Amino acid sequence: NTGDDFEHFGLHISPDADTLLYTLADMNNTELGWGRRDETWNVAEAGRQVGLDTWFRLGDKDLAVHLYRSQRLGQGVSLTQVCRELCSRFNVDTHIVPMSDDAVRTQVESDIGVLSFQEYFVKNKCKPKVSAIHFKGIEVAAPSPAFLDSLEDEQLRAIIICPSNPFLSIDPILSLPTLRERIKKCGKPVIVVSPLVQGQSIKGPTVKIMRELDLLCDVRTIAELYQDIATAIVIDRQDEAATDDVAAMGLAVHSAAIVMNTLQDKIDLARTLINISQTL
């Protein structure tokens, strides 16, 4: 998802791609929950004296990545290529592919005005009441070629929609022109992992936003969001009572422990998802 991307101090920042990069490189800052491990804050410290905006905290090591990305983009290289180069520099074998090389910017309509994603999420800590979410530039954005290639790759076995925020993190991707059609056309199982457990968000403002958008906060509503493309949905064991209701929508329903606190939890859920994909 590059709807979270933004330009700050003239730099191009890609928070989602960076989080993946740092996590897969085992360099993520587990204390903060974002940014890089063993981070230092010398620039931010000096920035305070100069009067630099401090609501988006930039660590020194993190900043080096933003400088690199900004330089490469300025040289005309695509965001996809920059991601590839960063993965290579950090010895990450997994392909991190941005949804698009074109600028898409998530904008949150709220009770305090229209906010960029970072203004909503970081600066205002998700407190404003959301009335609508737009993805500026989406109409003319093309899915990145590497993204399309992966959808058409014969080795592709399944598409997993992780328990991310459906409105802020998944919808920007699915709203790319032709994307939903291409996912359907590729014919591979699409497995959705519910971001809700017992009507509560696993993480972040999902439920808060659902309430503000007058949606029921249950797995059935989640299933509806993805109904046109999903093959299966994985709900938490605690939500098993909803199985028949969701299955009636034409989806395969599986239950598992979907709250991931430890690395082992993540490995277990990943294995479960692979196993499920083989049954579809």
Added chain:
Amino acid sequence: NTGDDFEHFGLHISPDADTLLYTLADMNNTELGWGRRDETWNVAEAGRQVGLDTWFRLGDKDLAVHLYRSQRLGQGVSLTQVCRELCSRFNVDTHIVPMSDDAVRTQVESDIGVLSFQEYFVKNKCKPKVSAIHFKGIEVAAPSPAFLDSLEDEQLRAIIICPSNPFLSIDPILSLPTLRERIKKCGKPVIVVSPLVQGQSIKGPTVKIMRELDLLCDVRTIAELYQDIATAIVIDRQDEAATDDVAAMGLAVHSAAIVMNTLQDKIDLARTLINISQTL
């Protein structure tokens, strides 16, 4: 002089303004001869791992200033205003005024191709042979309003052209449209301090460039460069033999100790220049 300005990693860097700022704020790095005192290099260190270009070294504290400037320019604020804000933040009472709010970029034609100023000066350490120097954008650049105001300020007593590189540091300013005429029109004494002593540069590649441009490396040639606008020239005592020759060009010639190694040297020369200005 903003001909040295450049965009690097998406940031707007103003080396000349920053050098003035750090020096007047008594924060300059006297060991390195550039940048800020007590500097740290965490971003550059992390940048090395990412593959960031390292030929232009950016300290963490220095970087904070570039981030601030880039952000403010991105918000549509003029470079003049950014300089004003930075002076205020660093408690510098002196007005540091950029020559122009428009982009002017010094380009050096050399035996290895056309180089930006920083590529010539920093990346290639002034080694390439210079055949010509251009100021890209100069034809459509306006002198900054604050610069013009200072020329028309009734409190202005004299204009001092410091012993900087005439081709790289002074000529960008004097090449601004209407500038030479405005300087003449303001009617105040213009005092040039020679950048040469006994045919050698006080600092930097002045003499090297003069040779490459087939110019004689003497104070007479310097006087010729500024002849149309200068009232007086201050040469080093060691060059007193040239006095009559230069005076014949219609300039008042003063001699002094113009090599500044210590702060006291600088104070002494400044006092001398003020005294000279009062005789003109």
